[in-house]
Structures are given as C-alpha cells and as structure tokens.
Amino acid sequence: MSQRPIRILIAKPGLDGHDRGAKVVARALRDAGMEVIYTGIRQTPEMIVEAALQEDVDVIGLSILSGAHMDLFPRIVELAKEKGLSDVMFVCGGIIPEDDIPSLKQMGFVGAFGPGASTQDLVKFIKEEVARRVQA
C-alpha cells in the first residue's frame, strides 16, 4: 500500500447556511483523488476540531461567507493546537477580503480561496503543499 490519499475536512463554521460552494469544492477534491470528510453547516470550533482529530485529516478547509472569519478562525486554530493538531494544514475559502489575508497567514492559514478561485488551483495548491510537508 503506497501513500494514502490526502484526507481533508471541509467545514462551515458559524451560522452561514450557504453551502453550495463548499459542496462544489468537496466534489472537486474527491475527483482529484482526495478523501473528503464533509461536515456540513453550523459547525462550532469544537465540532470541527473533534472531527479533524477523529478523522486524522491532513488538511482542514474552512468555508465561510458571513464575514465572521476573523472571530471564528482564531478560535479554531487555537483549539486545534490545544488538541495536538499543530501539524494540520489550514486553508479557507468563501468571502475572504484581501485585507484579511495577511492576518490569516499569520494565524497559520496557508491559502485563502475567495470568489473566482478555481478548484483546479485549489487542488494543485493542496497537493503541492502536502507533498512539501511530507518531504520536510
């Protein structure tokens, strides 16, 4: 058995109920050979980290459209570290203003994929980043 497929959690934290984008991303990632654990909407930071922990994912992808990312994301990243998930890769998507990207990068997000981002770019990015980490 060679290397395992990339396992990625796609979650929508907070109260944002519009998940079409997240589902499109989930499908694209599956079609690119990844194992996608889709947790759905209305996830609390605790639920997201618990799922990431149990599923032993390589990547956590957070989707948010409500603008609450600067409130919710730090909590999620912090909780993940607390629970021993400091080596998980964080990416995000949805409505992520350019201005927030530097802060998000500081928080630990390696990529932010806002409106117009192509699923192909996302797939390539994730694969390259995971490969880079494996080598390191």
Added chain:
Amino acid sequence: MESKELDALRAGDPRIVARAISAIERDGDQARTIVQAIFRYTGRAHTIGVTGAPGTGKSTLVNEIAKQFRRRGKRVGIIAVDPTSPFTGGALLGDRLRMQDLSGDEDVFIRSMATRGHLGGLALATANATQVLDAAGFEIIMIETVGAGQSEVDIAKNAQTTIVVQAPGMGDDIQAIKAGIIEIADLLIVNKADREGANATVAVLEMNLSLKPNAENEWRPPVLKTIAIKGEGVTEILDWVGKHREHMQSTGVMKIREQARLRAELENVLQRQLMKRILNGMNGARMDSLVEKIAARELDVYSAAESILKN
C-alpha cells in the same frame, strides 16, 4: 508500539486512536505492530454491522441507535465505510453529517473509512480498525456500510449482529428478495416507516422469512419499523440487539461465529503475507518473461505459478 502510547490508546485518547486507525489503513509494518500490541485487549466489544441500499437512512439510524446506547451508558465507536471512486481514487465521506447529535461526547468516536479499492483488504482494515476501538474501550462498535458490493456486505456480515436496513417504495419487494441480503440479517429494519408501502415491505420480508424453515433454537430475525429521523422504533432495536447477543451466547453460536471470523482473518493475513514474500523474492524481469510466455501460449498460468512456487 511504545507502552505510553499503548496506555493512551487503551484510555481512549482520540488522537492516538485516530493515528492507529490511519496506520492500519496504510497496511504497512506499522499496522502489524499495532495489532500485535493491542490484540490481547480486544474481544469485549459488541460489534454491530449496519448495511442496506443507499438512501435507506442508515446513517440517521446509526446516529439514533448510538444516542440510545449512550443513554444506557455505553461507549460507542462508529466506523462509516463509503465507496472510493474507482476512477479518481477519491471519496466523499459524508456519513458524519447525519450524526451531529453525537458531537462533543467524549464517549463516542466516529471514523469515516473509504473502501480504497482493496479487495479483501477492506475487510481486514475494518476488522483491525474495529479492534483498535475495542482496545480503546468502546463497548459498542457499529460498522456502517453501503450494501451494494459484496465486500461491503461481507463487512456487515462479519459483525456479531448484522442489521439490514430497507426503506419502502424503493422497488423493495423485489430488491429484498433478489439481493440475498436478507440472509445475512439478524435484524431487519424497515426505516422511513411513515412512507407509503411500509406495511407492504414488512409483509414481504416476513413472508420471505417464513419460507425458510426455522430449525429449533435458530434465530428468527425480527422485522422492525422505524422512523429514524424522529427516533421512533429505536429502543426496540436496542432490545432486540440485546436479545440476539444473549441468544448467541446461550446457544454457543457466538463462539462458533467468532472463531469462523478469526479463521478467515488469519487466512486473509496469511495470503497477503505470502504474496508479499513471493513477490518480493522475485525479480520483475522474471515475472515479465513468464507473463510473455503465457501470452504466447508457451506456458499456462498454473505451470507458471508452480515454477514460481518451486523456487
């Protein structure tokens, strides 16, 4: 496996448990050492396979059954198996979506597993993952699979109690009989029982069961109606699961089935280990030349195999 890690696993540390399951899925040397370390601590859990066609409400039902077991103080592990796409190698593992009620509970562990296209390897991976959860102290372990392929059906069959879920109006009356899936059921559930045709589906299943002659002391699967989304009919499932377990223990069937399962697992592992050894000991060029000879009809497959084995 270090003893500190083993202790943490046995205490149910989710990170260690999750990593152990990942190692098992990867099926390398680590998988072997993990199973060797934990095996003596397994054999306590009651394993329950839940299978059925897609759309019958299995995940929702598993969620409800787990909630009830939790109310009775049992620690619950759930392995949700979903198909890997044979074309892309990827999988969309969405069963957790139906089990949100269970989140935040330390005594519940949910793991999604993709079939990953291993033939026979899937049964071994789920068996070993179940053993990890068993060693971690989960008393009830539910394994949910889509009963579409033979290997998925086999997994459900390998559990101590097998629950087969049907839903009305899915052309079920014929499906139920054709699939042969009824034969593996210890409990038959007609979920979405508020839908039209529910009683007819129950009737067909009962009729099918009565066609089989029932030997004395043989378990007759109950046909139960549920509305999983409302949690209706679920306590009855738990009661019947308990009855089934008692029946198996008192008739000695539990032991017989367990031994049969472990024998099959031993044979499976033997096959895999032997294949690995043989293939590792062979050089690729020799294999290629044998295959060419077979294609040219200079050699048949059996003779080729003999020549490999003789070496």
